[in-house]
Amino acid sequence: xxxxxxxxxxxxxxxxxxxxxxxxxxxxxxxxxxxxxxxxxxxxxxxxxxxxxxxxxxxxxxxxxxxxxxxxxxxxxxxxxxxxxxxxxxxxxxxxxxxxxxxxxxxxxxxxxxxxxxxxxxxxxxxxxxxxxxxxxxxxxxxxxxxxxxxxxxxxxxxxxxxxxxxxxxxxxxxxxxxxxxxxxxxxxxxxxxxxxxxxxxxxxxxxxxxxxxxxxxxxxxxxxxxxxxxxxxxxxxxxxxxxxxxxxxxxxxxxxxxxxxxxxxxxxxxxxxxxxxxxxxxxxxxxxxxxxxxxxxxxxxxxxxxxxxxxxxxxxxxxxxxxxxxxxxxxxxxxxxxxxxxxxxxxxxxxxxxxxxxxxxx
Amino acid sequence: xxxxxxxxxxxxxxxxxxxxxxxxxxxxxxxxxxxxxxxxxxxxxxxxxxxxxxxxxxxxxxxxxxxxxxxxxxxxxxxxxxxxxxxxxxxxxxxxxxxxxxxxxxxxxxxxxxxxxxxxxxxxxxxxxxxxxxxxxxxxxxxxxxxxxxxxxxxxxxxxxxxxxxxxxxxxxxxxxxxxxxxxxxxxxxxxxxxxxxxxxxxxxxxxxxxxxxxxxxxxxxxxxxxxxxxxxxxxxxxxxxxxxxxxxxxxxxxxxxxxxxxxxxxxxxxxxxxxxxxxxxxxxxxxxxxxxxxxxxxxxxxxxxxxxxxxxxxxxxxxxxxxxxxxxxxxxxxxxxxxxxxxxxxxxxxxxxxxxxxxxxxxxxxxxxxxxxxxxxxxxxx
Ligand SMILES: Cc1cc2nc3c(=O)[nH]c(=O)nc-3n(C[C@H](O)[C@H](O)[C@H](O)COP(=O)(O)OP(=O)(O)OC[C@H]3O[C@@H](n4cnc5c(N)ncnc54)[C@H](O)[C@@H]3O)c2cc1C
Numbered sequence: 001x002x003x004x005x006x007x008x009x010x011x012x013x014x015x016x017x018x019x020x021x022x023x024x025x026x027x028x029x030x031x032x033x034x035x036x037x038x039x040x041x042x043x044x045x046x047x048x049x050x051x052x053x054x055x056x057x058x059x060x061x062x063x064x065x066x067x068x069x070x071x072x073x074x075x076x077x078x079x080x081x082x083x084x085x086x087x088x089x090x091x092x093x094x095x096x097x098x099x100x101x102x103x104x105x106x107x108x109x110x111x112x113x114x115x116x117x118x119x120x121x122x123x124x125x126x127x128x129x130x131x132x133x134x135x136x137x138x139x140x141x142x143x144x145x146x147x148x149x150x151x152x153x154x155x156x157x158x159x160x161x162x163x164x165x166x167x168x169x170x171x172x173x174x175x176x177x178x179x180x181x182x183x184x185x186x187x188x189x190x191x192x193x194x195x196x197x198x199x200x201x202x203x204x205x206x207x208x209x210x211x212x213x214x215x216x217x218x219x220x221x222x223x224x225x226x227x228x229x230x231x232x233x234x235x236x237x238x239x240x241x242x243x244x245x246x247x248x249x250x251x252x253x254x255x256x257x258x259x260x261x262x263x264x265x266x267x268x269x270x271x272x273x274x275x276x277x278x279x280x281x282x283x284x285x286x287x288x289x290x291x292x293x294x295x296x297x298x299x300x301x302x303x304x305x306x307x308x309x310x311x312x313x314x315x316x317x318x319x320x321x322x323x324x325x326x327x328x329x330x331x332x333x334x335x336x337x338x339x340x341x342x343x344x345x346x347x348x349x350x351x352x353x354x355x356x357x358x359x360x361x362x363x
Numbered sequence: 364x365x366x367x368x369x370x371x372x373x374x375x376x377x378x379x380x381x382x383x384x385x386x387x388x389x390x391x392x393x394x395x396x397x398x399x400x401x402x403x404x405x406x407x408x409x410x411x412x413x414x415x416x417x418x419x420x421x422x423x424x425x426x427x428x429x430x431x432x433x434x435x436x437x438x439x440x441x442x443x444x445x446x447x448x449x450x451x452x453x454x455x456x457x458x459x460x461x462x463x464x465x466x467x468x469x470x471x472x473x474x475x476x477x478x479x480x481x482x483x484x485x486x487x488x489x490x491x492x493x494x495x496x497x498x499x500x501x502x503x504x505x506x507x508x509x510x511x512x513x514x515x516x517x518x519x520x521x522x523x524x525x526x527x528x529x530x531x532x533x534x535x536x537x538x539x540x541x542x543x544x545x546x547x548x549x550x551x552x553x554x555x556x557x558x559x560x561x562x563x564x565x566x567x568x569x570x571x572x573x574x575x576x577x578x579x580x581x582x583x584x585x586x587x588x589x590x591x592x593x594x595x596x597x598x599x600x601x602x603x604x605x606x607x608x609x610x611x612x613x614x615x616x617x618x619x620x621x622x623x624x625x626x627x628x629x630x631x632x633x634x635x636x637x638x639x640x641x642x643x644x645x646x647x648x649x650x651x652x653x654x655x656x657x658x659x660x661x662x663x664x665x666x667x668x669x670x671x672x673x674x675x676x677x678x679x680x681x682x683x684x685x686x687x688x689x690x691x692x693x694x695x696x697x698x699x700x701x702x703x704x705x706x707x708x709x710x711x712x713x714x715x716x717x718x719x720x721x722x723x724x725x726x727x728x729x730x731x732x733x734x735x736x737x738x739x740x741x742x743x744x745x746x
Contacts, residue, residue, distance in 0.1 A: 221367075225744055245741035246734075252744050253684045256367045256677065260663065261656045267371045283652035328649065335648035336641050339632060347632045348450045348625075351654060354382050 005064055008049075012068050015040050016075035022310050028078030029171035033137045038079045042100045047084045056098040057088070066211045066266045073212025073321075074219045076313040078172065080104050080134035082208035087142040090200065091155065094190050104138035104158075106131075106177075107201045107325065114145035114179065116152060122185035123147075125156065128178040135175035136163050144197055151194035156187045168324070170316035203278045205325035207265055210278070210285045213321050214262035216314040217288060220296040221255040223311055224248065227300050244299060251295045258288035276338065276350075279331045286328045289318035367744070369663035369677055378443045385447040388420065392453070400452030400626040400711070402718035405619045406725070407580060408454035409533060411488075417448075417455070418488030423462045426669075427470060432483030438669040442662060446618040452626035452715075457533065461485040463617065464610045465492035465538055468557070472598030472606050477559070481536075495525040495539035495560070495584065496607070503735050506551040506604070510586065511542040512558060518592040519543070519558065521566075524585045529729075531569050531582040537562055539586075540603050555603035559595045560586070576706060576721045608675075614730050616664040616678035621657045621685030623726055624692040627715040628654075631696045634712055643699040650688075650695060657685050676743030679736040686726040686733070693719035 019037035028034050041047055049065040051057020065085055072081045080102060087103035106129050114127040129143065141156045164176040225248060228239035238244050265281035268274030293315040297304050304311040322328075342350065349355040392398060392413070401408045417423050425441040427433025434440075448455050466485050469477050484490035501507040510523025521541060531537060537560045544554030562569065566589035571579045598606045628650060635643040660681050664674050696716055697704070704717035727733045 221744075229745060239741070239745055242734075242738070246737045248744060249680070249683065249737035249740035252367060252740050253680045256369065256680055257653075257656050257660065257684060259367070260369055260371075260660045261652070263371050264656075264659050267373065277655075280652040280655045283649060284656045287649070287652075329645070331652075332645040332648040333641070335651060336644035339644045339647060339651075340636060340639065340641060342632070342636060344633045344636070345629060347629050347651070351651065351658065352382065352446075354379050 004060070005067055008060070008064050009067050009071065011044065012046070012071045015044065015046075016071055016077060020072075020075040020077040022313070025076045025078055025310075025313050026307075029167075031165075034078045037077060038102065041079070041081065047081065047100060048088055048098050049085070051088055051092045051098055055092045055096070057092060062270045063266055066207070066269075069208055070211045070215040070262075073215030073317070074314075076170075076216070076219075076310075076317055080138055082205075082212060083133050083138070086201065086204050086208060087140070087155075089204070090142060090153070090197075094153075096155075096188070101139040102134075102137060103140050103142065104132055104134050105142045105201060105205075106133075107198070107205055108144070114143060114154070116145050116147040116154060116189065118147065119183060122183055123154075123187055123189065124181055124183050125154075125160070125179040125187075126181050128176060130176045131166065131168075131174040132177045134173045135161070135177050136165060136173055141177065144192070144194065144201075147189065147191075149191060151192055151197070153190045153192045153197055154187055155189075156184065160184050160187075169320040170313070172317070172320065199275075202325060203275055206282045206331075207262075207269055207274075207278045209321045209325050210258075210262040210265060210281045213285045213289055213318055214259045216318050216321070217255045217258050217285075217292055219314045220292060220311060220318075221251050223314075224251055224296045224299045227304075238299070247295050247299050251292050251299075254288040254292040254295075258285045258292075261285055261288075276335070279334050282326055283328050283331045283335070286322040286331075289322045293318050367677060367680075369660050370666060371659065372439065372662040372666050374439065374443070374662075378440060381440060382443050382447060385422070385444050388416075389447065389451045389453060392416070393451075398452075398454050400629075400715070401454070402452065402626050402715050403623045403722040403725075404452045404626070405449060405455050405459045405623070406529065406729075407456060407578060407718075407722070408452070409456045409530070410454035411457055411533075413454045414458040414488035414491075416488070417458070418486055421486075422448075423458050423488050424466050424482060424486035427466060427482055427486065431470070431478050432486040434486075438665045439662070442618065442665050446622065446658075449618055449622040450625050450629070456530065457491050458485070458488050459619075460494055460530065460534075461490060461492040464494070464614055465536075467613060468538065468597060468606065468610060471609065472557075474594070476594060477597070481559070490536070491530060491534040493528050493531045493534035493537045493562075493584075495528055495531075495537040497527045498524060499526055503732055505540075506555075508540060508542065508555070510539065512556065512591065514543075515590075518590055519596070521558065521560065521586045521589040521591050524583060526583050527572070527581045528569075528584050529581045531562060531584050532571060532579065534562055536560060537584065538597065540607055543600050543603075552604040554601055555607075556600045557597040557603040557606055558591045559597055560589065560591055561595070564589050564591070566590075574722075574725075576718075611731070612664070612668055612674045612678040615682040615736075616661050616668075616674065618658070618661055620682045620730075621654065621661065621688050623686075623689045623722070624715075624719040625654075627696055627712075627719045628692045630712045630715050631692075631699065634700055640699070646695055646699055650692060653684075653688050653691075657681065657688060661685070676740055679731070679739045679743075682730065683733055683736045683740065689719075689726045690723045693723055 045058030048057040049060040084103040087105045088098040117124040160182045162178040168174045261281040261284040265277040268277035421434045425434040425436045429435045512519035512521045543556040566587040568585040570583045706717045708714045
């Protein structure tokens, strides 16, 4: 890890500890915007990492950005940092200058994309999209749609939309965004290859969730280990019981595996490839979430089942995020398609990424 | 959570050449009929000839200094070679223990004479070792061992017995953990030493214990007034426990802790591809995701071990997850293809499945049981 990255991590931890507190997370669930947290992140340039300064970003690379996001996941930061990263990265790739606005992005593989019609004074938009993260707080939405000319990517000012509030398992805003034939004079339209763009958003989104989940897993691991040393029953700390120790060991294993998987996927993404790794990582991290959350709840017992305790900030997020941008099954189907293209005895080539025979093509 | 941090290793480009060399070698050997892939090959596929061939290519003792017959190469290069051999199910059992832990033990604690004597022989694939830890009344509780050595002129006289000793029937030596002082109830780990016992010595009796498959893999070994010369004491007298513990991280985090049943996974995948069974391949994808993660963890540990970072906790954790994964491959495979597993079958898939199922109980026992490992991990993270 670079010195720069260590500094970024240190300052992110400080920011999160101060501004993404239990109260802030709970209030966000009640519908309050975590303005202070967001403003500090903006002030430190943390919403535009991995974008060159010439395009309004704060430089750094993807690994830096994901190290911030990992902590946002660990501290349950109730802000669209992942979405803003993704949107800004895509925009800067299109040569756009990025701003400090609150962004969100939607991935919809639904059969009813937003319809865009060109008018003299702008674009008329029609349609609705579900489960848009943080839409009620965001200023801009980056979303794919259809126009007469073909497939497009649109940057829309959300003031034109009707927003129907919705929530994921963790109480994070996942809103429905509705456009009733509104005329927009301030949207940006890019013509794009529909499938390529959809993949970019899907894989990128999955990576953000994987790394945030790795952070959340680390949080429940720490909470559980600490609790097990503080809570006493039968005259001794519960971590002295072997059954509890085995819970801790399994939790450690899932946490370490998920972090390894997510970090490897980030490393691969950094090298501008990484689709296969993202798929493998999302499967592994999702699996870890499903195994680790029940362990943490078992060890914390009744107190961990309350709203008062913060364990649920992470466990509910893990349960929510594992289904966002692809469940295990979704990603397994994708990997299965790659496997199907292999010749006999080539699984090992896929695992080691060294191919003997030239014929096979591995994504 | 510092103890759980494992670095991401990016394999240097040069290792690709090495990897291809190993693959080419394996391909040729298979074509020659030198071996057929086996599950759990590092335990059960023994071939002196094959071990010697690896030795002559410099693939045993790869990381040891050249002056001792080693290759002077990196831990990562060794990793590449061993994982290729394991994935291919090649007969590596004969030299496995000597290459993995006895050689490194001599390097770390041995005398110059011991290094000059043993290391070149091991590196040639000629000299095999066994591990003498377990005894009838000392399994997980290793400190309960009773085998003892008493000082005499120019050496030690050894009495007692070891059990479950893998490969003692073909090994030349056994690294024997024994008491050289009476047991001290205040410090159970004190007073133990490691001796390199020549298994052809007078007073050594080796009796087979057959696995449930009928295979002869491990043994009972009895010592009756066996004379062990002073030159065969490894490291310090009385420091045997601590020395033995340093082997453990190597022993627990290597690729053999998650690749024992890989040949079955390969064969299963072949079959599913042939059948264009996408649903089955989706189940395999889950296993591939675990395999990929485990391999990266294991590689990360190999790298930090080389840098001298203590890694006992993460190594134990990898062994726990890895061995469970090995068992799961067989459990998944049997549900995806309807075949009748049989050791005698002429079908590769049926045979590998049988080997994997029948060997699976051992995965989570050898080298420290799952229960013991979880205790180590839990205590480690609680600190
Ligand atoms: C294939 C194979 C090869 C082997 N090769 C060798 C070899 O070459 N050399 C050698 O020295 N040994 C060898 N062993 C022995 C191996 O190290 C032991 O089997 C192992 O240490 C367990 O000891 P045990 O079998 O006596 O079981 P026990 O220690 O008697 O354990 C029985 C059960 O009790 C559990 N248990 C014991 N203590 C605790 C505890 N404190 N907390 C919770 N659970 C506990 C164990 O996990 C296990 O489930 C080999 C074993 C196998 C299976």
